[in-house]
Amino acid sequence: MHRTKLFDHVILMMGVFFMVGPLLVALMTSSHEAAEIHRNGLSILPGGHFVETYTKVLTKEGGFTGKITGVRMMMNSLILGIGFAAGKIILSMLAAYALVYFRFRFATITFWMIFTTLLLPLEVRILPSYEVMNTLKLTNTYTGLIVPLLASATGTFYFRQFFKSIPDELLEAARIDGAGPFKFFIDVIVPLSKTMIAAIFIIMFVYGWNQYLWPTLMTTDESFFTLVRGIKQILLVWVGSNIPDYNEAFALAILAMVPPVMIVMIFQRWFIKGLTESDK
Amino acid sequence: MAAINITNVSKIYAGGVEAVKSVSIDIADGEFIVLVGPSGCGKSTLLRMVAGLEAISRGTVEIGDRVINDVEPAERDIAMVFQNYALYPHMTVYNNLAYGLKNRGTPKAEIDARVAEAARMLEIEQYLTRKPRALSGGQRQRVAMGRAIVRKPAAFLFDEPLSNLDAKLRVSMRGEIKQLQKRLGTTSLYVTHDQLEAMTLADRLVVLNGGQIEQIGRPLDVYHTPASTFVASFIGSPAMNLLRGTREGTQLHFGSQVLDLGRAPAFPGPVTVGIRAEDLRIASTGEPSLTLKVEYIEELGAQRLVHGTVDGKKLTASLSPEIGISETLSLSIAPERLHFFDADTGKRLAQPFDASATKRETAQTLEMAAG
Numbered sequence: 269m270h271r272t273k274l275f276d277h278v279i280l281m282m283g284v285f286f287m288v289g290p291l292l293v294a295l296m297t298s299s300h301e302a303a304e305i306h307r308n309g310l311s312i313l314p315g316g317h318f319v320e321t322y323t324k325v326l327t328k329e330g331g332f333t334g335k336i337t338g339v340r341m342m343m344n345s346l347i348l349g350i351g352f353a354a355g356k357i358i359l360s361m362l363a364a365y366a367l368v369y370f371r372f373r374f375a376t377i378t379f380w381m382i383f384t385t386l387l388l389p390l391e392v393r394i395l396p397s398y399e400v401m402n403t404l405k406l407t408n409t410y411t412g413l414i415v416p417l418l419a420s421a422t423g424t425f426y427f428r429q430f431f432k433s434i435p436d437e438l439l440e441a442a443r444i445d446g447a448g449p450f451k452f453f454i455d456v457i458v459p460l461s462k463t464m465i466a467a468i469f470i471i472m473f474v475y476g477w478n479q480y481l482w483p484t485l486m487t488t489d490e491s492f493f494t495l496v497r498g499i500k501q502i503l504l505v506w507v508g509s510n511i512p513d514y515n516e517a518f519a520l521a522i523l524a525m526v527p528p529v530m531i532v533m534i535f536q537r538w539f540i541k542g543l544t545e546s547d548k
Numbered sequence: 549m550a551a552i553n554i555t556n557v558s559k560i561y562a563g564g565v566e567a568v569k570s571v572s573i574d575i576a577d578g579e580f581i582v583l584v585g586p587s588g589c590g591k592s593t594l595l596r597m598v599a600g601l602e603a604i605s606r607g608t609v610e611i612g613d614r615v616i617n618d619v620e621p622a623e624r625d626i627a628m629v630f631q632n633y634a635l636y637p638h639m640t641v642y643n644n645l646a647y648g649l650k651n652r653g654t655p656k657a658e659i660d661a662r663v664a665e666a667a668r669m670l671e672i673e674q675y676l677t678r679k680p681r682a683l684s685g686g687q688r689q690r691v692a693m694g695r696a697i698v699r700k701p702a703a704f705l706f707d708e709p710l711s712n713l714d715a716k717l718r719v720s721m722r723g724e725i726k727q728l729q730k731r732l733g734t735t736s737l738y739v740t741h742d743q744l745e746a747m748t749l750a751d752r753l754v755v756l757n758g759g760q761i762e763q764i765g766r767p768l769d770v771y772h773t774p775a776s777t778f779v780a781s782f783i784g785s786p787a788m789n790l791l792r793g794t795r796e797g798t799q800l801h802f803g804s805q806v807l808d809l810g811r812a813p814a815f816p817g818p819v820t821v822g823i824r825a826e827d828l829r830i831a832s833t834g835e836p837s838l839t840l841k842v843e844y845i846e847e848l849g850a851q852r853l854v855h856g857t858v859d860g861k862k863l864t865a866s867l868s869p870e871i872g873i874s875e876t877l878s879l880s881i882a883p884e885r886l887h888f889f890d891a892d893t894g895k896r897l898a899q900p901f902d903a904s905a906t907k908r909e910t911a912q913t914l915e916m917a918a919g
Contacts, residue, residue, distance in 0.1 A: 437634035440601050441695075445648035446622035455647070459638040 298518035305514040325519045336490045345494040351414040352476025353469045360423030368431040386421030408489040466538035474528045495524040550612025550702040551577045557607035567593045569759040578733045584746035585756035595739045627696035628705040633688045635680040642676040666694040686717045706738040777894035786864045789823040803859030822887030825866040828879045837878035
């Protein structure tokens with residue numbers, strides 16, 4: 269047994285400090301008034317305007333058209349995050365299922381081709397993607413926001429590796445038990461992949477939630493704005509003698525962090541299981 | 549329940565490798581057939597072709613007078629037990645048993661009845677709500693068998709079902725499989741590389757080597773009259789001793805040692821002689837004998853395996869533990885216990901002695917070589 273020594277604690281505490289410190293500062297600073305922050309800088313002590321700031325951020329109708337609220341932005345982010353995660357999981361599971369269980373010609377080559385092209389970051393194909401969406405008149409829609417980013421190399425890769433680790437005998441037993449390809453997928457593969465799905469869901473949700481560039485391009489209608497864009501929007505007003513609403517920006521940043529953190533916390537147990545343990 | 553007829557079945561893989569070469573086996577209704585052979589002999593491939601998990605390259609497989617070459621596995625009316633059990637890990641034992649029936653649209657009440665019956669038969673009733681993860685190896689194996697039983701198929705296919713169990717459990721499960729098969733009377737095809745399993749389970753066993761059938765027969769027939777040196781060395785533990793000898797007149801020469809058969813064998817010149825370890829006994833004083841130079845001894849309790857050499861060739865004798873062991877032993881054997889195989893092809897020489905040859909029962913005369 270390893271006995272935890274003082275030095276170990278120091279390392280852990282430093283980790284906690286670096287991880288939690290900035291969050292704490294952001295939370296505390298958000299409870300001060302904008303002018304105060306402008307004057308005194310960041311603070312680690314709570315100010316008196318906590319409820320006030322957060323209510324304002326969530327419900328105030330702002331933006332250029334004055335119609336977008338924090339709640340609305342949060343909704344958009346959620347739709348984007350969940351749509352992303354769910355879509356990516358469904359798509360990559362089906363792709364991986366086909367790649368692993370159907371012996372079609374050049375399956376491996378096809379896989380690696382898809383894999384390498386998708387490994388290219390979004391920014392590389394952002395113009396053609398936008399062009400396509402624009403032609404399809406899908407700008408300023410949720411479909412346009414979500415669908416072009418659904419194909420996932422990492423997801424397909426994870427599921428492919430996972431399916432490969434499922435013993436062949438299971439498929440053979442299912443065939444003898446009279447399960448066709450679809451039944452086998454639903455009755456055996458999907459339940460077996462539960463932990464894997466949870467893990468991918470977390471990763472993809474956070475990825476979708478944090479998207480900035482693509483939503484910026486795709487949506488001009490403010491009712492489609494996400495939280496991440498909202499933060500940026502607040503800071504943009506720094507023209508002339510205007511002071512940006514720092515407190516609101518910090519509050520939004522904190523709010524933007526809550527759902528991903530909650531998702532991770534809820535799915536954590538499965539997440540670790542999915543990445544480390546095989547349930548076979 | 550049905551007969552299975554395998555006719556000239558071959559499996560040729562892409563690349564031209566012929567894993568199974570024109571194998572024909574007729575399995576009667578209710579018979580327990582064991583396919584046995586070393587790894588890579590094509591026994592599993594053959595079983596999987598019957599199951600429908602591998603395509604049949606050539607030949608036909610009939611189950612109950614129906615050619616099933618192009619029939620889906622689920623439609624073949626067979627059930628299979630896998631080596632690693634292949635239970636669905638996320639389903640309870642009950643659902644594992646019921647899954648195949650559900651897929652066939654069996655009414656709920658009948659599923660319940662059949663699962664209950666199988667569970668009672670295999671004594672797994674108290675585990676029905678558990679997941680396979682929470683079961684021991686033996687219990688999992690029972691569930692795998694149960695999954696086969698509930699289907700009430702025309703044939704059971706077993707693919708080395710006991711290989712993952714420990715030795716003790718294997719023996720008891722072996723007995724259970726045998727009893728169960730007798731009780732249900734379902735035609736069974738069983739694959740194993742364990743000759744002991746093959747001997748104890750089979751009504752008839754099929755010895756395969758290199759994708760071809762070496763011998764088909766009842767276990768004792770195969771044991772007592774192996775068709776080739778391969779079968780002789782594969783079936784039986786310890787393996788049959790095979791010695792190269794040369795016939796000269798009525799005598800067999802093993803290097804410097806000579807065995808007088810007392811009559812002229814029908815074969816000429818060189819021959820492979822097979823001797824079961826348990827057929828060797830200590831020669832009484834003055835009785836002619838082979839001299840065994842003892843190398844090491846394996847104590848099995850009931851008997852003692854003495855390993856040594858006769859004129860530089862390995863020989864194993866199974867002797868009673870009461871007999872004292874010295875550095876050399878004089879061993880004799882009744883000549884009718886000897887097996888003769890063609891020195892080149894390894895095939896059994898069916899009638900080593902001419903019918904006309906004089907029969908002298910005191911035939912064995914083992915002489916020391918001159919010198």
